Amino acid sequence: MSLRGFSTLNFWADDVAAAAVWYSQFLGIEPYFERPGPDGAPAYVEFRIGDYLHELGIVDSRYRPTPAANHSAVTGAAGAVMYWHVDDLAGTVDRLLSMGAAEHAPITARGDTGFVTASVVDPFGNILGIMTNPHYLEVLAAAKTA
Structure with missing residues (x-):
């Protein structure tokens, strides 16, 4: 089986709580799931949105994956x-x-x-x-x- 459909899209934020408020205002809903980080502040929040209840997650930037070793060969934005x-x-x-x-x-x-x-x-x-x-x-x- 190949790609079967969109599952979760993750965005990054230095301040997950502020991002959750901003997206709550934009989307008109509150996150349905929240996971705190080691300091007790939200490290991850997730919204279910749209006709198929796709997941939009907001992750604390400190958990952002590091670029691949050959990323320096890429000029400009990637993704x-x-x-x-x-x-x-x-x-x-x-x-x-x-x-x-x-x-x-x-x-x-x-x-x-x-x-x-x-x-x-x-x-x-x-x-x-x-x-x-x-x-x-x-x-x-x-x-x-x-």
């Missing part, structure tokens, strides 16, 4: 941008910017088929990708009729 489907892309971007996020990539149409992306950097340094995605809506509609 992936995870895009979340939203129904109102422009409204969501505006809301995120008003909450202190910074634009990472502007709203950009990807062809003429309805795929439109944008991304912001949250106040904790993580890239949050958002998009309108017709395929996501098709899969969701099919799952509801199955």
Whole structure:
């Protein structure tokens, strides 16, 4: 079996409690799970969000994995941008910017088929990708009729 589906996305924050508050305000829900670190402060919080209750975890930056030994060969940023489907892309971007996020990539149409992306950097340094995605809506509609 290959990749079966998105499971958990982890973001990093120096202040997990502050990040939990910020994401609670943005998402409109509280984390359902919290694990304290050795000092008693939250070291990990997790939200279940979206139609499939995907997991968004926020991890204390002190647990961030160290780069691979050959990472120095990479010039610039490395990694992936995870895009979340939203129904109102422009409204969501505006809301995120008003909450202190910074634009990472502007709203950009990807062809003429309805795929439109944008991304912001949250106040904790993580890239949050958002998009309108017709395929996501098709899969969701099919799952509801199955």
